[in-house]
Amino acid sequence: MNNDQYYMKLALDLAASAKGKTNPNPVVGAVIVKDGVIAGTGIHRKAGEPHAEVHAFKMAGDYAKNATLYVTLEPCSHYGKTPPCANLVKESGVRRVVVATQDPNPEVAGRGISILRDAGIEVEVGVLEKEAQRLNERFIHNMITNRPFVISKYATTLDGKLATHTGHSKWITGEESRHSVHLLRDEVDAILIGIGTVLADNPSLTTRLPEGGGKNPIRIILDSELRVPLDANVVQVSDAKTVIVTQENASVDKIADLSEKGIEFIIVPKTDAGLDLRILMEELYKKGITDVLLEGGSEVNASFLRAGLIDKYLIYVAPKLLGGRNSLTPFSGINVDTMDEAMDVSISSVDMSGEDICIIAYPK
Numbered sequence: 311m312n313n314d315q316y317y318m319k320l321a322l323d324l325a326a327s328a329k330g331k332t333n334p335n336p337v338v339g340a341v342i343v344k345d346g347v348i349a350g351t352g353i354h355r356k357a358g359e360p361h362a363e364v365h366a367f368k369m370a371g372d373y374a375k376n377a378t379l380y381v382t383l384e385p386c387s388h389y390g391k392t393p394p395c396a397n398l399v400k401e402s403g404v405r406r407v408v409v410a411t412q413d414p415n416p417e418v419a420g421r422g423i424s425i426l427r428d429a430g431i432e433v434e435v436g437v438l439e440k441e442a443q444r445l446n447e448r449f450i451h452n453m454i455t456n457r458p459f460v461i462s463k464y465a466t467t468l469d470g471k472l473a474t475h476t477g478h479s480k481w482i483t484g485e486e487s488r489h490s491v492h493l494l495r496d497e498v499d500a501i502l503i504g505i506g507t508v509l510a511d512n513p514s515l516t517t518r519l520p521e522g523g524g525k526n527p528i529r530i531i532l533d534s535e536l537r538v539p540l541d542a543n544v545v546q547v548s549d550a551k552t553v554i555v556t557q558e559n560a561s562v563d564k565i566a567d568l569s570e571k572g573i574e575f576i577i578v579p580k581t582d583a584g585l586d587l588r589i590l591m592e593e594l595y596k597k598g599i600t601d602v603l604l605e606g607g608s609e610v611n612a613s614f615l616r617a618g619l620i621d622k623y624l625i626y627v628a629p630k631l632l633g634g635r636n637s638l639t640p641f642s643g644i645n646v647d648t649m650d651e652a653m654d655v656s657i658s659s660v661d662m663s664g665e666d667i668c669i670i671a672y673p674k
C-alpha cells in the first residue's frame with residue numbers, strides 16, 4: 311500500500327463510521343496531510359450538516375497551506391444545504407487533492423474537480439476507487455436510477471431452506487448473524503415484507519441492539535387484499551412507522567380502521583404479476599426512502615427478482631439441514647426451466663458469521 315492509498319484508506323474508514331447516518335447524502339471522509347503528519351480529519355456526519363472537508367480544514371487551520379487533501383468523494387461544486395466544498399478547497403492553499411471517486415450527483419459530476427484543476431491545484435482521481443464506490447453503493451444507485459437501493463436479505467439452511475416443512479423458522483441462523491441484521495436495520499430507511507410473512511411470523515420489525523438504541527426503519531408491508539390483522543405487531547407496536555402498500559379496490563373500511571392506528575398507505579396499480587413494484591419504488595424514493603431491506607419471504611423476493619429490482623443479496627447460510635420436499639426456498643415463486651435461464655449473480659465476499667456463512671452478492 312503506497313502513501314496515497316494509506317491516507318485514502320483512513321479517509322474511507324472515517325466515512326464508513328457514518329454509514330446509515332447521512333441518508334440521503336453519501337458518506338464522505340477527508341484527511342489533510344502536511345509533511346507526513348495528519349493535520350486534519352473530517353467526516354460528513356448528517357445531511358444538512360457541514361461536509362467532511364469543512365471539518366478537516368477547520369482542524370488543520372494554517373497547516374492546510376501546501377498540504378495534500380485526501381477525500382473519498384469529489385468535493386462538491388453546488389449550493390445544496392451547504393456551500394460548495396470546491397471553493398473552500400481552492401481558498402485553503404492545499405497543493406494537491408487526491409479524490410477516490412467522482413460525485414455521481416448531476417449537480418456536481420466532475421465540476422468540483424474542474425474548479426480545483428482550473429485553480430492550478432494538482433488533482434488525482436481514482437485512488438481506492440472501487441472501495442469508495444462500494445462504500446457509497448446506495449448513494450450512487452440513487453443518483454443513477456432515482457430509486458431506492460434494494461437489499462434482499464435472507465437466511466437459509468445448508469440445504470437452501472427458509473423453514474421446515476411445517477413452516478417453522480425460528481431460528482435458522484445463530485446469534486451473531488441475527489445481531490448483524492439488527493445493525494443493518496439501524497442503517498436502512500425501510501424494511502419491506504409481504505403479508506404472508508406478517509401472517510406466518512407476526513414480526514415487529516424493529517431494531518433491537520444488545521447495547522440498546524438504534525433507529526427503527528419504516529416498515530413497508532405489501533398487502534394487496536388488506537389481510538393484515540388489526541392486532542398484528544406491525545400495527546400494534548408503534549415504535550416504527552408502518553406503510554401498507556395496496557391497490558385501489560382495497561376495502562375503504564379496513565383502510566379507515568388501520569389509519570386510526572397511524573398506518574399510512576401507498577396505492578399502486580395491480581398487474582398480473584402482483585402490485586407494481588417499479589411504481590412503488592419510484593413513490594418510495596419521492597418520499598425520501600433511499601434504501602429498502604427486503605426481509606422475505608419467498609414470494610416477495612421472487613416478485614422483486616422478477617421485476618429486476620434487487621440490487622444486492624445478503625445471504626446467511628446456517629450449518630443445519632432440514633429436508634422437506636415442499637419446504638420454501640428464498641425464491642420459490644420463480645420457476646426456471648433450464649440451466650441456461652438461471653439468473654446469474656456474482657459473489658463479492660464470503661465470510662463466517664459465528665457458525666454461519668455470510669455471502670454478499672450482486673446481480674450480474
Ligand code: AOF
Pocket residue numbers: 335336337338339353354357358359360361362363383384385386389390391392393395413415418
Ligand atoms: C462533499 N463532501 O462531505 C459530502 C458531499 O445538501 P448538501 O449541501 O449537503 O449537498 C449534498 C450533496 O453534496 C450530495 O448529494 C453529494 O453530491 C455531495 N456530498 N460532497 O464534497 C461531503 N457529503
Ligand code: ZN
Pocket residue numbers: 361363385386387393394395396
Ligand atoms: Zn461539499
